[in-house]
Amino acid sequence: MKTFTLEALEKQVLLERFLRYVRIDTQSDDESSTFPTTEKQKDLGRLLVQELEELGCDDAAMDRWGYVTATLPGNLPAEQVPVVGFLAHMDTYPGTPGGGVKPQVIRDYPGGDIALPGTPDQPLPVAKNPNLARCLGHTIVTTDGTTLLGADDKAGIAIIMTLVDWLRTHPETPHGPLRIGFTPDEEVGHGTDHFDVAAFGARYAYTVDGAELGEIEDESFCADTAIVTITGHETHPGHAKGTMINAVRIASAIVERLPQAHLPETTAGRESFLHPHHLNGSVTQAELKLLVRAFSEAELAQREADLAKAVSEAQAAFPGCVIRTVIKPSYRNMGIKIAEDPKVLDYALEAITRQGITPLRKPIRGGTDGSRLSYMGLLTPNLFDGAQSYHSVHEWVSLEWMAASVECCLQITQVWAEKGGR
Numbered sequence: 342m343k344t345f346t347l348e349a350l351e352k353q354v355l356l357e358r359f360l361r362y363v364r365i366d367t368q369s370d371d372e373s374s375t376f377p378t379t380e381k382q383k384d385l386g387r388l389l390v391q392e393l394e395e396l397g398c399d400d401a402a403m404d405r406w407g408y409v410t411a412t413l414p415g416n417l418p419a420e421q422v423p424v425v426g427f428l429a430h431m432d433t434y435p436g437t438p439g440g441g442v443k444p445q446v447i448r449d450y451p452g453g454d455i456a457l458p459g460t461p462d463q464p465l466p467v468a469k470n471p472n473l474a475r476c477l478g479h480t481i482v483t484t485d486g487t488t489l490l491g492a493d494d495k496a497g498i499a500i501i502m503t504l505v506d507w508l509r510t511h512p513e514t515p516h517g518p519l520r521i522g523f524t525p526d527e528e529v530g531h532g533t534d535h536f537d538v539a540a541f542g543a544r545y546a547y548t549v550d551g552a553e554l555g556e557i558e559d560e561s562f563c564a565d566t567a568i569v570t571i572t573g574h575e576t577h578p579g580h581a582k583g584t585m586i587n588a589v590r591i592a593s594a595i596v597e598r599l600p601q602a603h604l605p606e607t608t609a610g611r612e613s614f615l616h617p618h619h620l621n622g623s624v625t626q627a628e629l630k631l632l633v634r635a636f637s638e639a640e641l642a643q644r645e646a647d648l649a650k651a652v653s654e655a656q657a658a659f660p661g662c663v664i665r666t667v668i669k670p671s672y673r674n675m676g677i678k679i680a681e682d683p684k685v686l687d688y689a690l691e692a693i694t695r696q697g698i699t700p701l702r703k704p705i706r707g708g709t710d711g712s713r714l715s716y717m718g719l720l721t722p723n724l725f726d727g728a729q730s731y732h733s734v735h736e737w738v739s740l741e742w743m744a745a746s747v748e749c750c751l752q753i754t755q756v757w758a759e760k761g762g763r
């Protein structure tokens with residue numbers, strides 16, 4: 342069975358691509374009401390269009406929303422192999438400084454904490470990054486300690502560009518048609534708002550936005566947001582006896598009644614939670630926002646029933662108040678959709694295994710663009726990109742793990758080419 346191994350020069354090109362992309366500031370902005378939320382994401386978009394054209398993708402383009410798409414035509418008879426998409430997001434997390442990234446490249450990593458030039462007193466600690474110990478001898482990229490790296494998800498972009506480059510320079514390798522998509526605003530939850538699945542023209546895709554070697558994620562949370570609005574009754578506090586109804590105390594009573602066993606800080610793995618994350622209010626009115634998260638719709642409904650119970654008890658304890666709860670659906674577990682046509686996952690598992698890597702299949706305690714895309718008709722599990730400590734000034738990536746991701750993507754195209762749409 343054929344396995345893929347990038348040569349030293351190809352790895353060097355992969356590294357240079359990655360370093361080029363992380364130096365471009367593409368932070369999204371959750372306060373912004375424009376789309377994309379920041380214009381600067383298009384700076385990277387324009388560069389990617391140009392590079393895709395140089396790699397022979399004649400139709401490479403960026404639309405007005407900032408989505409970059411391109412096609413690598415297949416070299417097998419038409420219709421024999423379905424179109425397969427590879428996706429990564431261009432924006433970086435807005436909650437950590439993300440401009441002026443100064444990547445630090447450590448060749449032949451010898452082990453131990455990694456000194457960061459911008460924060461001499463705070464090296465990147467092995468204790469909190471145990472996967473560093475698995476990367477001895479690797480080329481590691483960190484920041485200078487003052488910004489995030491943006492390997493989330495520019496590692497994914499560099500991997501996909503290298504996949505296209507490799508297939509173009511190895512035309513003897515049979516593969517079906519590939520569609521490439523680079524998206525804005527994933528970090529602020531809007532990555533798929535204007536994504537045109539019909540125009541993308543694929544039923545199967547992979548986001549390359551996971552973390553450690555071998556990771557493949559085909560399940561995400563089902564997510565709702567609950568907004569509880571409490572209306573009380575204000576009076577002069579000196580003459581309030583028997584008349585004041587305090588919305589602040591009612592909000593507190595609701596939070597107090599939430600089940601302790603189902604909070605983010607008390608759950609892990611496949612457990613569900615109800616998370617009061619925002620509270621704003623006065624005696625007259627208070628608004629409490631909660632995130633509801635579970636892996637099944639049934640459990641999501643249970644957590645919402647917990648909230649309804651807390652609300653009705655609070656209502657009973659404070660006669661005269663008015664409490665209104667609105668539930669807004671956010672996204673659903675992509676595993677439910679993928680299970681309807683699981684080859685997109687099965688082929689990836691087979692590809693990773695063929696490359697001699699043990700697939701690390703885990704449910705995401707969150708959502709990805711794939712969570713929404715899978716419900717929009719594009720089944721999209723998430724594949725590893727080799728990056729670690731996302732969203733932090735200690736974010737780092739192993740070049741060898743990035744290369745392994747390219748090799749797994751190549752192998753995925755081979756499994757598809759062999760099996761076709763079966």
Ligand SMILES: [Zn+2]
Pocket residue numbers: 430493494527550
């Ligand atoms: Zn990401």
